[in-house]
Structures are given as structure tokens and as C-alpha cells.
Amino acid sequence: MSTAADVSPATRPTTTPSAPHWPLGLDALGYGGDYNPEQWPDEIRLEDIALMREAGVNLISLAIFSWARIEPTEGTFDWEWLDVTMDRLHEAGIRVDLATATASPPPWLTHRYPEILPVTFDGTVLAPGSRQHYRISSPIFRRYAVAMTRRIAERYADHPGLAMWHIDNEIGCHAPHEFSDDGAAAFRTWLEARYGTIAALNDAWGTAFWSQLYSSFDEIQPPRAATAQINPTQQLDFARYSSDELLSYYRDLRAVLAEVTPGIPCTTNFMVMRGPNPMDYYSWAPEMDIVSNDHYLWGSDPHPEREIAFSADMVRSMSGGAPWILMEHSTSAVNWQPVNRSRAPHESLRNSLSHLAHGADALLFFQWRASRAGAEKYHSAMYPHAGRDSDVWRTTVALGDVLRRVGEIRGSRVRARAAVLYDYASRWATVTGSQPNQGLDVRQLAVDVHAGLARRGVETDVVEPSADLSGYDLIVVPALYLISDADAAAVVAAAERGATVLVTFYSGIVDEHDHVRLGGYPGAFRDLLGVHSEEFWALQPGQTLALDDGSLAHTWAEKLRALAGTDVVRTIAGGDLDGVPALTRREVGDGGSAWYLPVLPDADGLQQVLDAVVARSGVAPVVADLPDGVEVTRRHADDGRTWLFALNHTREAATLAVTGHDLVGEIDVDGSLELAPGACAVVRER
Known part of the structure; x- marks a missing residue:
């Protein structure tokens, strides 16, 4: 045995x-x-x-x-x-x-x-x-x-x-x-x-x-x-x-x-x-x-x-x-x-x-x-x-x-140029009962990030930190609390070779033994991001912080400062953390960028952050101007054929710009696909 x-x-x-x-x-x-x-x-x-x-x-x-x-x-x-x-x-x-x-x-x-x-x-x-x-x-x-x-x-x-x-x-x-x-x-x-x-x-x-x-x-x-x-x-x-x-x-x-x-x-x-x-x-x-x-x-x-x-x-x-x-x-x-x-x-x-x-x-x-x-x-x-x-x-x-x-x-296969990093051991380490905010669900944050990318038509792999990151132009690291030095170095290398990397709060904090990296948060990513966080600022249920763009943060914030060479994109407005950075950006390597999100924004605020990093990465959407509530993916065959999947999750009709033959409805599509409420289409593109 x-x-x-x-x-x-x-x-x-x-x-x-x-x-x-x-x-x-x-x-x-x-x-x-x-x-x-x-x-x-x-x-x-x-x-x-x-x-x-x-x-x-x-x-x-x-x-x-x-x-x-x-x-x-x-x-x-x-x-x-x-x-x-x-x-x-x-x-x-x-x-x-x-x-x-x-x-x-x-x-x-x-x-x-x-x-x-x-x-x-x-x-x-x-x-x-x-x-x-x-x-x-x-x-x-x-x-x-x-x-x-x-x-x-x-x-x-x-x-x-x-x-x-x-x-x-x-x-x-x-x-x-x-x-x-x-x-x-x-x-x-x-x-x-x-x-x-x-x-x-x-x-x-x-x-x-x-x-x-x-x-x-x-x-x-x-x-x-x-x-x-x-x-x-x-x-x-x-x-x-x-x-x-x-x-x-x-x-x-x-x-x-x-x-x-x-x-x-x-x-x-x-x-x-x-x-x-x-x-x-x-x-x-x-x-x-x-x-x-x-x-x-x-x-x-x-x-x-x-x-x-x-x-x-x-x-x-x-x-x-x-x-x-x-x-x-x-x-x-x-x-x-x-x-x-x-x-x-x-x-x-x-x-x-x-x-x-x-x-x-x-x-x-x-x-x-x-x-x-x-x-x-x-x-x-x-x-x-x-x-x-x-x-x-x-x-x-x-x-x-x-x-x-x-x-x-x-x-046929999906070909994604964006990746969300997820790790089981990291999640297990966040539910041991000794965390700053036990109301934080790190898996749900990863789901929300993934959904925000999908809302803009961006196809995404969900990979472990040790995966080969060389094929991705956009990498999101959502609350990856635990990460090894080697895996963190691979994220840094991806940014330096030109990828756009978004790291959220509570990432890189501990090593594989759940030992805190000393010197300030976010530990393994501190040098890449050009920030120094001296303290977590857990928010009580129902408590929010206003940000200078009008959105709200909940659950999590940090007492953070940006170091030389790091741009402050968004700040907290008012309260004990007035003026503290709420989103930073640092240009690195060969055209790469490293962004840090030290707060948990509301849905609109998170979408704005994701929109910014998608635009910076150059990752093209499957379909441009995607209606809200419509999901699209594309599968590719080795011989060059492609199929567009379009799923309307809403109670409203939607229109997509696509040309081909819808295999579900068995109809030709000449530039405009009309999706009824709740309907699906699989279009062989041409």
C-alpha cells in the first residue's frame, strides 16, 4: 500500500x-x-x-x-x-x-x-x-x-x-x-x-x-x-x-x-x-x-x-x-x-x-x-x-x-492571455482562525476578479502560482496570502518581461511555512510594487471607507505608503486613513507594470481597477463592447477554425458583432447576432 x-x-x-x-x-x-x-x-x-x-x-x-x-x-x-x-x-x-x-x-x-x-x-x-x-x-x-x-x-x-x-x-x-x-x-x-x-x-x-x-x-x-x-x-x-x-x-x-x-x-x-x-x-x-x-x-x-x-x-x-x-x-x-x-x-x-x-x-x-x-x-x-x-x-x-x-x-481549446493565481494551501492558511479579518473569503475574491475580467470579454486561466506564467500578458494575484520565494520571483519576472501584474491586499504575506515576511507588507511583492504597508486595517461588518473616485471600500484596508517611483492612482478620502493610497502603479522592466490594490472595493470600484489593468495589458477581448450579463468565450481548433460561445444570462435581448453560422439555432449570422433573453449560441466564425 x-x-x-x-x-x-x-x-x-x-x-x-x-x-x-x-x-x-x-x-x-x-x-x-x-x-x-x-x-x-x-x-x-x-x-x-x-x-x-x-x-x-x-x-x-x-x-x-x-x-x-x-x-x-x-x-x-x-x-x-x-x-x-x-x-x-x-x-x-x-x-x-x-x-x-x-x-x-x-x-x-x-x-x-x-x-x-x-x-x-x-x-x-x-x-x-x-x-x-x-x-x-x-x-x-x-x-x-x-x-x-x-x-x-x-x-x-x-x-x-x-x-x-x-x-x-x-x-x-x-x-x-x-x-x-x-x-x-x-x-x-x-x-x-x-x-x-x-x-x-x-x-x-x-x-x-x-x-x-x-x-x-x-x-x-x-x-x-x-x-x-x-x-x-x-x-x-x-x-x-x-x-x-x-x-x-x-x-x-x-x-x-x-x-x-x-x-x-x-x-x-x-x-x-x-x-x-x-x-x-x-x-x-x-x-x-x-x-x-x-x-x-x-x-x-x-x-x-x-x-x-x-x-x-x-x-x-x-x-x-x-x-x-x-x-x-x-x-x-x-x-x-x-x-x-x-x-x-x-x-x-x-x-x-x-x-x-x-x-x-x-x-x-x-x-x-x-x-x-x-x-x-x-x-x-x-x-x-x-x-x-x-x-x-x-x-x-x-x-x-x-x-x-x-x-x-x-x-478545440480556449486560448487565454490572462491568468488569475489561486492556491489551495494559501486558502487553507487563511482559515486557521487567526486572521486579521475572518470575514474575508479569498476564493470569492478570486471569483469576483475573474468575473470582472469576463465582463470585458477577457478569457482567463486560473492557475497555481508554480505554473508557467510566460504566456500571459495580464496576471492578477488576488489575496494570495501564502507564496514561496520561487513562485513570487516568477511573478516578478513576468512583470519585468512586460506583463501587467495586479496584486491585491493580503498577498505575499507569509512563506510556505506560514511565517510572516518581516519588513512590512506585502512581503514577497513589496519591492516589485514599490510600496510599504505597516499595518492591516480590518473593517467591521458594514463599515466602509470612501475613495477619491467615489467608490467605497469594505472589509479590508491598509496603512500604506508609496515609495519613490510608484504612482498613486487612487486614495482613501476621509477618516483615519485620509490620503492613504488605495491603488498604486509602478512601471517595471521591459514595458511591464505592477499595480497594488490595498483595499477591497465595492463591485463598481473593483471593475474600474480591472478595466485599467486590462487596458494597460493590451489583452484583446473576445468581443468588443460586450453587453452586461453576456458571457463569451472562443474555442480554437488546430486547423484554424474558431467557435464563439455566447451566453445571455439576462432577461433582456442582446446583440453581438459576429459573423458565421450559429450551430445551436442553425442559422447564418451576418455581422450581428441577436441573442434572446437567456439564450445561447455557438457560432462557427468566418
Whole structure:
């Protein structure tokens, strides 16, 4: 069994999977969902195949939660239903993303081995009766999961319908941080591999504070419930360890699949979306033959299209720009929020096409048929409880038809000249409970920056700080609290070679050990920006500061001064910080510029800042004079063909200057595209 410590946590994995990078036999845009035939009698399963063909389904995830059905008692197996399902799907021309069936242990396993159950930070043992009730660090669970994976791989290795492997499911969704004794032992092993000596760990963790000096790795525990704030670097390293340990589980199962079926691609579904984000998917992505993602919206989000675009661009960036799979999203309401908002047909169609616009080449839902029973029976599906006479089913069929019409885009890519830097470890470090303003959501700031660029038609990658920045003319660094010296130097080098760089407040403050860089903020970027911030100025909820351009700042400000050679573009007007810079600019290197935003402006103020840096960078919009609420992206083929995606997220008609053929509406466009409220277009340009 591999462990997280087998790969140095200080470096990114360098494994390059050798299997194909797309589902075998899938020669069109992928369309389908998570299929759970074990929930239904055979007459329903037969109907499912006919309905799938009617909807244009060509890719199905199968057996994700089937362990108890396949192995109802230890060593007793029932394969017949799965054999029949695989055969029927193949005969219907539907490719199968076959799961390892390990996502939820069967009752007999947790009954025999209750020690595989996960433990929370306060010592609570989580009982079975839900899903994903396993301890990721348990050698017993790993042994059984590997054995199940081998059995299913050996049985279906030569099945002609097998297109790819689906390893577990949403790994880490429910118990990403595991505090058991097994977890503690694995954490200590990881720490020893990372630091080598206890002296190095003590230095990294700053254990001179609060008498925490360790004399042995054996003394270290996970950051369990404690009397007061827990050492922030201990928390950060536990988050890093947890992500690596979950990835090591994926590697264990993938190793079996690579041995038994070396030519079949593997994936596991990421969860790049709003939420805690406890896995570092930038480090996971190189381990995937195909990058795939699950994405769900929050009913309370007033601008869900912004979250879709940000997350989809992040997933595309993780995939190195290559096509990726949207493994799950919902046709309408989910079932796990306080209020589960339904969606109109045009909104559901538009949301799906947004993922396609940002680089996906396959769109799948959870799930194919809405369940009659169980925890997710009110989760929407491709085929709803209401059956055929429903907007959801009509939209399911309509989306399948749209994907057929736009199928020529398959394999094309988005080419972005702007980048937003985002880092999981940096975000984890901002939620350890010892921050200047715990109301600051650094991920939401990144989403807002991305949305402001999109509002001006600027396509943007969302990359980790260690990414190659040489291809970007505009780089935004939003509240990147933690960054290594090497990664900060790469940002500086980008500005010096001519890029426009915008750094916001709370960036470059600490190194990878969460140690503050002394000498004034913003630490790693202080010399590049030509500023000196002596103190953070956190604002209370509802408190604002007026700026000299009429906009307002909230949440964050700084006691800042500009150094010689740095221009002050905007200042705070009034109050204790009257006249303090609120936006600065410094010309650097070979035509580059470095901007610093030490405050969090309101929406209009942030847009003005982004407009200024876009203009300075020279990055051209996909479409000039873009109407508010209309999203555009362009996908490029190697042969020079291009397709413009236009999504109208408003209740008003919009007009765009474009020429070509709209594949969705099947009409020619001669210089002016009329988009109805809520409508979508995919224009083959000429």
C-alpha cells in the first residue's frame, strides 16, 4: 500500500499516466450521467436504455455505489445484473465509465471492522448509514478497496463497452480530514518525510511559541479539538497531508487498474466548486489520464454563472488546457441545501453549455433517473419523477440535440492571455482562525476578479502560482496570502518581461511555512510594487471607507505608503486613513507594470481597477463592447477554425458583432447576432 509520504509533499507529483487521455470509443461530445440500475427492477432498466437513446446519451457512469450489491456478504458476489447492464449499454452504443464500486463500504465490512470508520476532530466516530464512511488511512479499508478494484477490473477488462475507469467517487467529500489513531500515525510519517528532523519541524511550526517544542515525531498529534487556537502551521500541514493521503488512496486503486487494464484511462471526479475545497487538485491533476469535475450551484448565489465560469476555467487549467469531463452537475434542484432552488429550462441548458464553452468535451449529470428512495431522492435527474411530460425531460432531450449540433467543436481549446493565481494551501492558511479579518473569503475574491475580467470579454486561466506564467500578458494575484520565494520571483519576472501584474491586499504575506515576511507588507511583492504597508486595517461588518473616485471600500484596508517611483492612482478620502493610497502603479522592466490594490472595493470600484489593468495589458477581448450579463468565450481548433460561445444570462435581448453560422439555432449570422433573453449560441466564425 502506498502512502502520502511515498511522494515528497514539498514537490508536485511528476507521474505521467500512459493510458489514453479520452474515453475509449467516444467519438463525439460526451453526454450522460450517473446510472444506478441496482435501484430498479428489470422492466425499468430496459426502459432506461430506450430513453437514453432518445436523449442522445453516449456515456454513462456505472456502479459507483454498488459494493453492497456486488458483494452482499464477504466473499459472495452477484455480477449478473452488472454483466447484463454492461452488455445492454454496449449494444445501445453507450460507453461506460465503470467505477471501482468502493465509494461506500458495505454494512458487513463496517460491522466486522468498526475501526475503519472515520473520526472527527473532537473524537466522534462517524457511524455507517450514510456514504463514504471509511477511514482513508485505515490499512484494513485500503486492503478491501484494492481487492474489490482488482475483482471488478479482472471481470470487465475485456468488455467492449468499457471506456474508462472511475476511481472511487468524490474522494474526500465527507471525511477529508481524518483524526483517528491511524490518521495520526500516517500524519507523523508524512511529517518525517517532509522535514527529516524534529528540529526542522520545530522551526517550520514555530513551536517556540506557547511552549510547543517537540522532542520526537511520536509526540505529534493531528490538530484535534483543543483549548484555544491550534498552531496554524500544524493545521496547514495537516491539510496538506490530508490531501496527499487521499491522493495516495487514488494511487493504490489506479495501480491495480494500470496492471490489469493498462490501456484504459482512469479518473476520479474532482469537486472544484464553491465550498471548503479540502483537496489540492492542482497536485492531483497530473495523476489523472482525464481530468473530470463535479460542479453544483448554491441556490443563494445571485450570480451562479460567475461561479461556473471560474470553476470551469480552473479545471481547464488543471487539465493543461486539454478537454475535460464535467462528471456531475444537476438538471435542476439538488437536495442538500437549506433551500434547493429549481431552474428554468433555459437556465439549465445555459449552465451546461457554459462548461462546454470553458473547455469541457463531455457533460454528465447526477443522476440518470431520479431515485424513489434514499437520501438523494429529491435530487433532480435527467429523467425526473414526473417522467416524460416534464420540462426537465424535454431539456434533457434538447441538450442532447444541441450537443449533436455543436459536435464539431470536439477537441478545440480556449486560448487565454490572462491568468488569475489561486492556491489551495494559501486558502487553507487563511482559515486557521487567526486572521486579521475572518470575514474575508479569498476564493470569492478570486471569483469576483475573474468575473470582472469576463465582463470585458477577457478569457482567463486560473492557475497555481508554480505554473508557467510566460504566456500571459495580464496576471492578477488576488489575496494570495501564502507564496514561496520561487513562485513570487516568477511573478516578478513576468512583470519585468512586460506583463501587467495586479496584486491585491493580503498577498505575499507569509512563506510556505506560514511565517510572516518581516519588513512590512506585502512581503514577497513589496519591492516589485514599490510600496510599504505597516499595518492591516480590518473593517467591521458594514463599515466602509470612501475613495477619491467615489467608490467605497469594505472589509479590508491598509496603512500604506508609496515609495519613490510608484504612482498613486487612487486614495482613501476621509477618516483615519485620509490620503492613504488605495491603488498604486509602478512601471517595471521591459514595458511591464505592477499595480497594488490595498483595499477591497465595492463591485463598481473593483471593475474600474480591472478595466485599467486590462487596458494597460493590451489583452484583446473576445468581443468588443460586450453587453452586461453576456458571457463569451472562443474555442480554437488546430486547423484554424474558431467557435464563439455566447451566453445571455439576462432577461433582456442582446446583440453581438459576429459573423458565421450559429450551430445551436442553425442559422447564418451576418455581422450581428441577436441573442434572446437567456439564450445561447455557438457560432462557427468566418
